[in-house]
Amino acid sequence: MFNMGFVNLLQNSPLPATLIAGRGGAATAAIVSIATLVFCFFSCRILHQSRRNERLPPGPYPWPIIGNLHQLRLPVHRALKRLADKYGPILFLRFGSVPTVVVSSSEMAKQFLKTHDLIFASRPPTSAGKYFFYNFKDIAFAPYGDHWRKMRKICVLELLTAKRIESFKHVREEEVSAMISSIWEDSDSGRIPVNVTKAISAALANIVWRILVGNFFSDDDLGADGKGFTDLVLEVSTAAGSFNIGDFIPCLDWLDLQGIKRSLKKANRRFDAFAEKIINDHVDHRMARASNGQEDTMPHVKDFVDVLLEVAETNTTDTKLKRETIKALIFQLFAAGMETSADALEWAMSELLRHPHAIQRLQEEIESVVGQHGKVKESNLASMVYLQCVVKETLRLYPSLPLAIPHASVEAVTVGGYYIPKKTMVLINLWAIGRDPIVWGEDASEFKPERFLRVEEHTMDLSGGQSDFRMLPFGAGRRRCPGSAMAILTVEYALAQLLHTFDWKVEGDPSELDMKEACATTMPRQAPLFAYPKLRLPRCL
Numbered sequence: 001m002f003n004m005g006f007v008n009l010l011q012n013s014p015l016p017a018t019l020i021a022g023r024g025g026a027a028t029a030a031i032v033s034i035a036t037l038v039f040c041f042f043s044c045r046i047l048h049q050s051r052r053n054e055r056l057p058p059g060p061y062p063w064p065i066i067g068n069l070h071q072l073r074l075p076v077h078r079a080l081k082r083l084a085d086k087y088g089p090i091l092f093l094r095f096g097s098v099p100t101v102v103v104s105s106s107e108m109a110k111q112f113l114k115t116h117d118l119i120f121a122s123r124p125p126t127s128a129g130k131y132f133f134y135n136f137k138d139i140a141f142a143p144y145g146d147h148w149r150k151m152r153k154i155c156v157l158e159l160l161t162a163k164r165i166e167s168f169k170h171v172r173e174e175e176v177s178a179m180i181s182s183i184w185e186d187s188d189s190g191r192i193p194v195n196v197t198k199a200i201s202a203a204l205a206n207i208v209w210r211i212l213v214g215n216f217f218s219d220d221d222l223g224a225d226g227k228g229f230t231d232l233v234l235e236v237s238t239a240a241g242s243f244n245i246g247d248f249i250p251c252l253d254w255l256d257l258q259g260i261k262r263s264l265k266k267a268n269r270r271f272d273a274f275a276e277k278i279i280n281d282h283v284d285h286r287m288a289r290a291s292n293g294q295e296d297t298m299p300h301v302k303d304f305v306d307v308l309l310e311v312a313e314t315n316t317t318d319t320k321l322k323r324e325t326i327k328a329l330i331f332q333l334f335a336a337g338m339e340t341s342a343d344a345l346e347w348a349m350s351e352l353l354r355h356p357h358a359i360q361r362l363q364e365e366i367e368s369v370v371g372q373h374g375k376v377k378e379s380n381l382a383s384m385v386y387l388q389c390v391v392k393e394t395l396r397l398y399p400s401l402p403l404a405i406p407h408a409s410v411e412a413v414t415v416g417g418y419y420i421p422k423k424t425m426v427l428i429n430l431w432a433i434g435r436d437p438i439v440w441g442e443d444a445s446e447f448k449p450e451r452f453l454r455v456e457e458h459t460m461d462l463s464g465g466q467s468d469f470r471m472l473p474f475g476a477g478r479r480r481c482p483g484s485a486m487a488i489l490t491v492e493y494a495l496a497q498l499l500h501t502f503d504w505k506v507e508g509d510p511s512e513l514d515m516k517e518a519c520a521t522t523m524p525r526q527a528p529l530f531a532y533p534k535l536r537l538p539r540c541l
């Protein structure tokens with residue numbers, strides 16, 4: 001969803017004239033060719049001048065029009081790491097006409113996200129923000145400014161507070177229990193391998209949806225044409241994660257060569273009707289409760305839509321919310337909260353399955369805290385130090401958004417001795433930073449939760465608000481993830497329960513388990529994870 005990553009870049013490689021001839025005929029192709037030549041001429045000149053006058057960071061020479069786009073391969077975070085190995089931790093590229101800097105070391109990340117945080121706190125304009133999120137009424141794609149500040153304030157002070165997260169404890173407990181039962185059932189009591197990826201995704205969708213909207217997640221809610229809400233999220237994610245030629249070569253934007261704008265607008269129309277119904281239902285319930293006097297006698301746990309409607313009713317102009325904003329937030333928080341946490345959980349399970357000694361150590365720890373028969377409670381997690389190390393190690397190796405969300409500079413600035421022009425897109429390669437051997441040692445690519453047992457690592461704060469930049473799975477600075485506390489709690493809790501209830505086995509040699517990442521918007525496994533569960537604690541089901 002978030003990673004305006006260049007997921008379909010290679011499939012959608014920019015060959016404008018050919019693409020157009022196929023769609024609209026020779027006349028359009030001729031216009032595009034002329035526009036392309038003119039653009040090519042001017043972009044070469046501008047490029048040449050900036051290279052001559054300013055000391056830009058090093059990088060491969062860009063081609064006219066497409067710049068360095070041809071150098072990207074999937075997965076993009078790996079391709080950018082290879083370029084960083086050649087040119088250094090601050091690397092200059094051009095994606096079409098958009099100047100782009102890739103940051104690949106913790107030292108450099110600190111310069112961008114701490115020293116010059118304010119300058120890089122904006123986002124580049126994207127079609128997803130414009131056409132799906134009601135012209136940037138969301139938070140993640142919104143440029144730095146008043147609207148974003150208001151959204152951030154609402155997220156941090158109203159929606160994702162420690163108290164609010166705690167109020168949904170029962171949701172996490174119920175949904176994790178339901179996941180455990182479904183795993184056991186689907187595996188025919190451990191006789192057939194179960195699709196762990198699917199079970200995790202379903203549980204996370206339910207948890208996040210109930211927190212957001214208050215009722216159970218049903219994929220059929222969206223209605224008519226047989227496509228469910230998950231399909232819609234996938235559709236928008238794919239469009240948002242695709243390379244939209246128009247975002248990078250503005251003179252071709254109007255042509256919508258890949259149909260991305262059309263697809264985003266269509267998805268928005270479908271979602272809008274659905275979201276209107278959600279909001280109307282909430283308004284009706286609130287009125288009914290108020291007229292029955294229930295608000296005082298039977299206070300209920302407010303979901304995020306309740307909270308947003310309350311904020312919308314406040315009279316301060318500072319926080320007054322438009323309906324479109326509520327709709328944009330519903331969709332974005334669902335996608336942000338669900339996909340990322342599900343990815344982290346499935347990678348943790350995958351690595352643990354390859355490392356039986358780590359599973360054993362974890363199970364011993366959990367048992368020592370909750371006993372042999374009890375269920376894990378969220379209040380137990382603080383005593384499970386090794387569990388915390390496993391989650392940190394997973395996020396170090398598998399940051400769900402490997403390139404964060406692109407940042408953009410609001411003014412020109414010099415960083416590390418290099419000139420960074422205004423409106424430069426900045427990609428922070430979180431994946432490369434977490435695997436940097438200079439910081440993490442020669443075994444940086446290996447899964448070793450023990451490395452976090454040292455006090456220095458164990459006390460490391462992952463939220464991105466502190467001064468530690470050795471790993472940044474949640475980003476850092478002003479645009480850091482506001483959902484990190486909720487994410488860590490959910491992942492730790494679900495993982496502890498999965499390991500406490502079952503022993504796990506994969507088909508074949510566990511060390512040979514396929515660990516390739518998919519080229520999606522976030523970074524899930526390429527192949528779903530299948531494993532056999534064996535019940536350890538019958539009374540837990």
Ligand code: HEM
Pocket residue numbers: 139140141152155333334336337338340341344399400401404405406407472473474475476478479480481482483484486487488
């Ligand atoms: C393991 C789970 C998660 C990971 C790894 C993760 C990671 C990230 C990262 C890397 C960013 C971009 C930071 C940047 O641009 O520098 C981000 C932004 C964001 N995340 Fe998360 N996230 C997770 C879970 C969540 C959850 C549970 C929520 C809320 C329900 C959430 C809401 C957001 C929002 C709203 C933003 C945009 C912030 C802004 O632009 O100001 N995330 N996340």
